[in-house]
Amino acid sequence: MMTRPQTDFTAAEAAMTEPAEPILDLRNLSKTFGEVQAIKGVDLKVQPGEFVTVVGPSGCGKSTLFNIVSGLEEPDSGSVLRFEGRSVMARDLLGNVSFMPQRDLLLAWRNVIDNAILPLEIEGANRAEARKEAERMLPEFGLAGFAKQYPHELSGGMRQRVALMRTFMFKRDLMLLDEPFGALDALTRTMMQRWLLDVWQKHRRTVLFITHDVDEAIFLGDRVLVMTARPGAIKLERKVDLPRPRNADLVTSPEFIALKRDLLDAIEEESMKTFGPSSH
Amino acid sequence: MTHDPMTPSRHALARGLLGGGALFLIWEIAARGFDLPAYILPAVSEILLRFWTARDVLGGAAVYTLGEAFGGYLLGGAVGVALALCVTLVPVLRRVIVPAATAVNSVPIVAFSPLILLWFGMGAGSKVVMVAVAVSFTMFVSALAGFDRVDERSVNLMRSFGASRAAILWKLRLPTALPLILSGMRLSTVRSLIVAIVTEMLGAYGGLGWVIYQAVIVIDFVQVWAAIFVASAASLAFFGFVSFLERRLVFWR
């Protein structure tokens, strides 16, 4: 089948590396908006603590996938959505998955601290305690001394870090990050990637991470998924067997480059379907 | 961020005072030099003198009119914002309420005043209602534009945190709409005083409009001008107060 991994990543290896209970288990997940089928038959298992990156052509349904897993949209009937071993409706996931959308969406009238504690406030936590906790986390997110600044006083990279901090403060086992560094310049982006790995290593959450950038996908992920053109499905799945902690010079290693070539080929093939001449 | 042309800076204020002073000087010279009769233009000095001699009448009238205007202003503001909120939360209402409000507003508000006076009497009640009607439409339009600026993606983010509809309203929709609500409130200050005064001229037991009307009847034009000055000062003070509040509350622009 198209959606099966077509690589050296065999079923035997999968059985060895995958423990029993995935935190997220999607089977035959589809979503149709009127005439448009955004995703079609997505099958995906994510293990606790895993960092999975998702790449795919623009408009292939990556954000749609996240909107379902965060509980904002119900999938079409026939889709199976399992979370922590239980079969659930998408809306049951509202408040249970920590979701960072494509834009930072900071609230202009709240300073850094108060933006970061928004999810805790919504949960009904004590505001003073939440602020204290956020205050302690500031240095880790490179925001020490910026507690009282407002979003319009921050650079793009800092706003993104505040949004990430807000996502981390919402302590849920599964984190969905939708192109968190998409709007940043290359240098800031590299810094943020390394920093994200540091933070992730300390907090050990399960991460699903969307990106357009294959380098980023390999550098960060335990596993990279390539999606097909719309309607999106999983085209290719590759394990990233590169040691952690990962350094910047990793990107020039032969393993990295070989993996990158495979992934780029797959993405190129799918992008051609989106932008190439129509077949009918 | 862009500077709002409607909020005066310190310089603009100084220039305004200077311009006003110069105008008064020319006015005084013209009125005295050409020996104009009071019904055309009384001298400024006479008007200022009248502030003092008629201070009880003018002060009482100003308080009376400001009370009516402020009452109607708050009532109309609340109605306008509440309607805009209904339309935002229940989108099907939009197709009913927006055309209805536009239709009501396209009739000049003063045309309603005989009816309002009939229904609510000659006292302060009818003025409060007139002001509320006038203000509520402006506030409805401003608040609706404010609520429409709410980003659906932010709503979704709050939902993903498990937020209730009330929490989304309180923590997202209202603050997002606040800048436009407050600029509507600022623009409504002047309108509320105008409507209160005009309605008083059509029938009242007190207030600046009533003082003006009475003074015209007894051909006391100095009194008319004194009341006009007091009305202008009250209007400026009201506008300035709300502008100040606006700048305090919407600090992030």
Ligand SMILES: Nc1ncnc2c1ncn2[C@@H]1O[C@H](COP(=O)(O)OP(=O)(O)OP(=O)(O)O)[C@@H](O)[C@H]1O
């Ligand atoms: N709420 C919606 N209503 C109708 N169509 C939608 C909706 N959301 C998404 N779509 C459609 O579904 C398809 C997939 O959109 P989606 O945003 O998931 O793509 P994406 O992979 O995240 O793209 P990008 O990489 O540009 O962010 C698009 O064709 C889009 O127009």
Ligand SMILES: [Mg+2]
């Ligand atoms: Mg997207």
